[in-house]
Amino acid sequence: MNAPLILRLVGLRYTLLWAQSRTRNGRIALFVAGYLFAALLLILMTAGGLGTAMIAVRSGHAEEVAQAVLGGLFVNALIASVVTGFGINTAFTDAALRRYALSAHDRLAARHLTGILEPVWLFVLGLDLGLCTGLYVFGAGSFWLGALAVVLLLITDYLLARVLATLIEWLSHVRGGTAILFLMLISVCMLPGLLIPRLAKAHGAKAAMMAMLHYTPPFAAAALMVNAGAGLFHQFGLLAGWIAALLVALAAIEKQAARPRGAVAAAVAWDNRYDRVASIFGPAMAPLIGRSLRYYVRSNKVRFNYIAAIPLLAFLTFNHAAEGGPLHYFVRALGAFAIAGFLGTAVMCTNQFGFDASGFRRYFLLPIAPGAILRASSYTALFVGSTLVAAALVLWLLFAPVPFDARMAPMLMASGVGGLCLFNALSIWTSLLAARPTNFETTFGNQLSLGANVLLIGGVLGGIFGVVVLDKMAGPAAVLSYWWVSIPAAALAIAFYLYSLRRGTAMFVSRRERLLNVLEGRN
Amino acid sequence: MTPAIEVANLTKKYGETVAVENLSLTVPGGTMFGFLGPNGSGKSTTIGCLTGLLDPTAGDIRILGEPFNDGAVALKRRMGVMPESLGLFDALYAHEFLFFQARMFGLDEETARRRVTELLDAMELGGTGKKRLSEFSAGMRKRVAFAAAVIHAPDLLFLDEPFESIDPAGVASIRQWLHKITAQGRTVFLTTHVLETVERTCSQVAIITKPGKLVWQGDISALDRDGTISHDGTEFHTLEQLFLHLTGERYAQLDWL
Numbered sequence: 183m184n185a186p187l188i189l190r191l192v193g194l195r196y197t198l199l200w201a202q203s204r205t206r207n208g209r210i211a212l213f214v215a216g217y218l219f220a221a222l223l224l225i226l227m228t229a230g231g232l233g234t235a236m237i238a239v240r241s242g243h244a245e246e247v248a249q250a251v252l253g254g255l256f257v258n259a260l261i262a263s264v265v266t267g268f269g270i271n272t273a274f275t276d277a278a279l280r281r282y283a284l285s286a287h288d289r290l291a292a293r294h295l296t297g298i299l300e301p302v303w304l305f306v307l308g309l310d311l312g313l314c315t316g317l318y319v320f321g322a323g324s325f326w327l328g329a330l331a332v333v334l335l336l337i338t339d340y341l342l343a344r345v346l347a348t349l350i351e352w353l354s355h356v357r358g359g360t361a362i363l364f365l366m367l368i369s370v371c372m373l374p375g376l377l378i379p380r381l382a383k384a385h386g387a388k389a390a391m392m393a394m395l396h397y398t399p400p401f402a403a404a405a406l407m408v409n410a411g412a413g414l415f416h417q418f419g420l421l422a423g424w425i426a427a428l429l430v431a432l433a434a435i436e437k438q439a440a441r442p443r444g445a446v447a448a449a450v451a452w453d454n455r456y457d458r459v460a461s462i463f464g465p466a467m468a469p470l471i472g473r474s475l476r477y478y479v480r481s482n483k484v485r486f487n488y489i490a491a492i493p494l495l496a497f498l499t500f501n502h503a504a505e506g507g508p509l510h511y512f513v514r515a516l517g518a519f520a521i522a523g524f525l526g527t528a529v530m531c532t533n534q535f536g537f538d539a540s541g542f543r544r545y546f547l548l549p550i551a552p553g554a555i556l557r558a559s560s561y562t563a564l565f566v567g568s569t570l571v572a573a574a575l576v577l578w579l580l581f582a583p584v585p586f587d588a589r590m591a592p593m594l595m596a597s598g599v600g601g602l603c604l605f606n607a608l609s610i611w612t613s614l615l616a617a618r619p620t621n622f623e624t625t626f627g628n629q630l631s632l633g634a635n636v637l638l639i640g641g642v643l644g645g646i647f648g649v650v651v652l653d654k655m656a657g658p659a660a661v662l663s664y665w666w667v668s669i670p671a672a673a674l675a676i677a678f679y680l681y682s683l684r685r686g687t688a689m690f691v692s693r694r695e696r697l698l699n700v701l702e703g704r705n
Numbered sequence: 706m707t708p709a710i711e712v713a714n715l716t717k718k719y720g721e722t723v724a725v726e727n728l729s730l731t732v733p734g735g736t737m738f739g740f741l742g743p744n745g746s747g748k749s750t751t752i753g754c755l756t757g758l759l760d761p762t763a764g765d766i767r768i769l770g771e772p773f774n775d776g777a778v779a780l781k782r783r784m785g786v787m788p789e790s791l792g793l794f795d796a797l798y799a800h801e802f803l804f805f806q807a808r809m810f811g812l813d814e815e816t817a818r819r820r821v822t823e824l825l826d827a828m829e830l831g832g833t834g835k836k837r838l839s840e841f842s843a844g845m846r847k848r849v850a851f852a853a854a855v856i857h858a859p860d861l862l863f864l865d866e867p868f869e870s871i872d873p874a875g876v877a878s879i880r881q882w883l884h885k886i887t888a889q890g891r892t893v894f895l896t897t898h899v900l901e902t903v904e905r906t907c908s909q910v911a912i913i914t915k916p917g918k919l920v921w922q923g924d925i926s927a928l929d930r931d932g933t934i935s936h937d938g939t940e941f942h943t944l945e946q947l948f949l950h951l952t953g954e955r956y957a958q959l960d961w962l
Contacts, residue, residue, distance in 0.1 A: 448833075
């Protein structure tokens, strides 16, 4: 194995990360990310790790607490990496590495070593090590054994995220793959709600479930952390088995995904669907919106988020609000509707020109006022997002297990439209002030700027937890009695959108050279 | 005939960096005009200013006899541009991209479709109906960008490095079309580093050096008839000799190479 060259490539990955921070925006992002990272790590290493360990040891359930903490971290890291794309950016593709004197095995090692050393995985490692340290300090385990278990656990987490991401990426490229993805998402979102109540009633199901969970990586790692002696080889063997199985699965999926899907020679086929839809915006805007629509529809990232948006929001709405009656579902749904349209398009609308590459240059060569470009792009995002809001409303009216109330539909509609306008207004600003060149072809990897990430993650969390607070503080009855408030709130959001569009248009023209430099990688 | 381009004291600065300095230039209408200079001399920046992509820091530009500024939408309809970076929308198919370009330049749907089909056939891209532009080879992308620049039959055509990456047959075809364009009284303004092609293609040439300073402009049609160009009392038999004399471009010798 060409270890020196592989390590040099890992170094290059960090040099590239450092190079990204040389711009003003990059420095701000680095400062904020570094500060957050350090602060969170400190808090979680001390309060989280040691605190949890103390509780674990004092309660006499060290292994159970370790299982819960490691399991939670494992699942959350997996979801965060697959959904937001953090930690699974492909720094070097296999094709890119072929230019170096590396064998196939070396290339595999280089790719995954650079992958697992992404900052997000180091963060997860820090959290896991916090618990390990805590258990050691309170005398409930061996530090070195625990640390080794944590490293193996992290490798399984990383590999599982890669397997899932590669599988989804591959599915999004093959015929019928989108439908399979949709079914998978529906299953993942709906299964817990369907299975858990049944399992709770079934005799012996819980014990069987727990027995099965002992074969999972977090449980194996937890057992290693607290039991230095018993079953040592069994637990290590289990983790090693998981790693081997995931490596085999990853290799198989990557091989399948790498098969050339080369487009065969085909005559020109005129497909008017996009242009027909775009024509509703008038003849002047139609070509621009038709072009933009094609980008939205053909982007794997957008397609994945679009089909995932409603199942994900349904999961968040209906899996946590059962206590206190079905009306609580409605309050949670208000938040879900506010982010529904945005969630499906956010990867593109928060960075409207990032996918254009050198095409951005062409906008200013066209015989139109440049402001029309921004308007067309934003209208497309609104339009695509509005289809999600409409679909969510229809699904709510047909299937929501909530007693009918005539005030609900206008409230949900106002929440959907208002949220869509608010987030798209903010997206205009992130597109202009925090643009970033983005690879159109990939499904995964978080390529958004700090500003766009703050808007996306902050917006989604705000939408979800804002209504939780509202629900707790006011309750469904009070929320419904003030139903009319949703109308002026939506009007305010629309006004903010129009204002942003007008101001953004002027800024788009004045910042065009700067945007050009950023998007063509010269910043 | 009205000059196709008139530039007076054009200056473009990026912060403190001067990319083009007091450039004054006149491009006669109906000519094939070669705009030459070493790497980084400001050719693409000048084209950027002349096509509306960049804001000049100072100077006046007249295109086809009319002042050219940000609001010159009608003038832009009469211009075709093939930028250095090509400016393609990679997620589109070639026919979609050309159709978009044609519609943006005011062609009706029927004419746009007809021209797209004709251009794709002429560029030997007719079988690419299911291939996105991102999957095209460098030469194919260049041909698509060229087709996009000419689809609306512009009066003034800007071509930044049009022949790079294109195979010899493609270069010959493009040269033939360019001659046809100028024969109709329309103007072609091109930049390239392939000086032999300029000798065979252009009648007028301007040479600039860093930072965007005009050092020579004149007629080079004599070279096509085995003649010479005279400058400062020296006779030059090829454009390359003149170019190297004016720009002083030399690369260092590497002993180990």
